[in-house]
Amino acid sequence: MQKILVTGGAGFIGSHVVDALVEQGKSVLIADNLSTGKNAHVNPSENTYFFDVDITKRDRLEQIFRQHSDIDGVIHLAAQSKASPSLDAPEHDANINIHGTVNVLELTKAYEVKNFIYASSAAVYGDQQTLPIAEDVAVEPLSPYGVSKQAGEEYVKAYRRLYDIDARVLRFANVYGPRQSVDTEAGVITIFVEQLLNGEQPGIYGDGKQTRDFIYVTDVASAILHCLFEEPSEPEESSPVYNVGTGQETSVEELLRELCAVMDQRYRPLYMEKRPGDIEKSYLDNRKLRANYAWEPETSLADGLTATIAHAKRSDASYEKIDS
Numbered sequence: 024m025q026k027i028l029v030t031g032g033a034g035f036i037g038s039h040v041v042d043a044l045v046e047q048g049k050s051v052l053i054a055d056n057l058s059t060g061k062n063a064h065v066n067p068s069e070n071t072y073f074f075d076v077d078i079t080k081r082d083r084l085e086q087i088f089r090q091h092s093d094i095d096g097v098i099h100l101a102a103q104s105k106a107s108p109s110l111d112a113p114e115h116d117a118n119i120n121i122h123g124t125v126n127v128l129e130l131t132k133a134y135e136v137k138n139f140i141y142a143s144s145a146a147v148y149g150d151q152q153t154l155p156i157a158e159d160v161a162v163e164p165l166s167p168y169g170v171s172k173q174a175g176e177e178y179v180k181a182y183r184r185l186y187d188i189d190a191r192v193l194r195f196a197n198v199y200g201p202r203q204s205v206d207t208e209a210g211v212i213t214i215f216v217e218q219l220l221n222g223e224q225p226g227i228y229g230d231g232k233q234t235r236d237f238i239y240v241t242d243v244a245s246a247i248l249h250c251l252f253e254e255p256s257e258p259e260e261s262s263p264v265y266n267v268g269t270g271q272e273t274s275v276e277e278l279l280r281e282l283c284a285v286m287d288q289r290y291r292p293l294y295m296e297k298r299p300g301d302i303e304k305s306y307l308d309n310r311k312l313r314a315n316y317a318w319e320p321e322t323s324l325a326d327g328l329t330a331t332i333a334h335a336k337r338s339d340a341s342y343e344k345i346d347s
């Protein structure tokens with residue numbers, strides 16, 4: 024049975040990755056300090072092992088590698104995962120996203136784990152003029168978070184070149200779905216759903232014409248597994264980087280209209296002042312990933328929103344299999 028270490032496996036995306044691995048019959052080790060992740064997100068399967076570990080503490084992290092010398096692959100998702108907090112506390116962001124990533128890579132090297140997936144972000148692109156955004160444009164992050172994710176990418180590429188680790192960088196678009204945290208920094212979909220369920224008027228920053236690429240979380244989990252387990256159909260460049268998005272742009276207004284339709288509610292947004300630094304338009308070119316791997320985003324926005332709303336309505340926080 025293949026054994027995969029998932030850092031950040033108790034988080035939003037990580038918990039869906041763990042579900043997908045368990046479904047494929049893999050044994051899963053989760054390294055997570057539960058700073059934003061939740062125990063309740065962890066699949067209590069007999070092949071899932073949870074370690075309360077901070078990736079910035081290499082000694083503690085090393086215990087996992089020492090106890091499990093047969094790890095086949097690492098999926099590195101643990102991170103300070105949002106842009107706004109990185110503006111207030113850039114050192115904290117850099118410590119987890121850069122120092123933590125170096126720790127995970129050092130142990131991957133030392134314990135000769137061959138396969139590695141790094142969760143990067145569309146935040147590395149910043150405000151690009153040519154859309155959809157392809158992987159080969161010059162990156163220009165606009166936040167310390169974008170910078171730290173880019174730095175992580177560069178370390179991953181260097182470790183691939185230096186130590187022959189079969190590593191891939193995946194840049195995720197705006198991921199949404201069940202188990203996304205509901206706080207002020209949550210994704211816009213989670214915030215809108217919460218506001219609509221509470222009978223509050225949803226707030227739109229600016230004119231609502233700004234666009235994003237919203238991808239459902241199980242499609243992201245599936246992209247990760249394809250890149251980890253499948254042979255690419257074409258020879259890859261020396262440091263493979265892939266966008267993980269739908270390749271479609273949706274404006275914030277369109278998104279809210281669709282949500283209101285799914286929830287059978289009247290569309291009546293509160294327009295608020297545009298936030299400084301907000302990117303106008305962004306969506307990712309996903310053709311490279313689709314060409315090299317047997318992956319397609321499968322979940323329509325309407326279906327993804329329906330599943331997200333159904334989950335938000337449930338009060339039980341303990342682990343539940345998500346039907347999508």
Ligand SMILES: NC(=O)c1ccc[n+]([C@@H]2O[C@H](COP(=O)([O-])OP(=O)(O)OC[C@H]3O[C@@H](n4cnc5c(N)ncnc54)[C@H](O)[C@@H]3O)[C@@H](O)[C@H]2O)c1
Binds near residue numbers: 037210
């Ligand atoms: N959600 C998105 O839209 C999105 C978009 C692009 C990229 N990403 C990237 O995907 C990854 C997962 O993001 P997410 O949305 O699931 O966020 P999340 O905050 O839900 O998950 C991050 C997980 O990492 C854990 N963690 C944080 N610091 C840690 C530390 N020092 N040691 C151990 N564990 C730690 C948290 O407890 C959490 O479980 C991140 O790397 C993020 O940068 C997310």
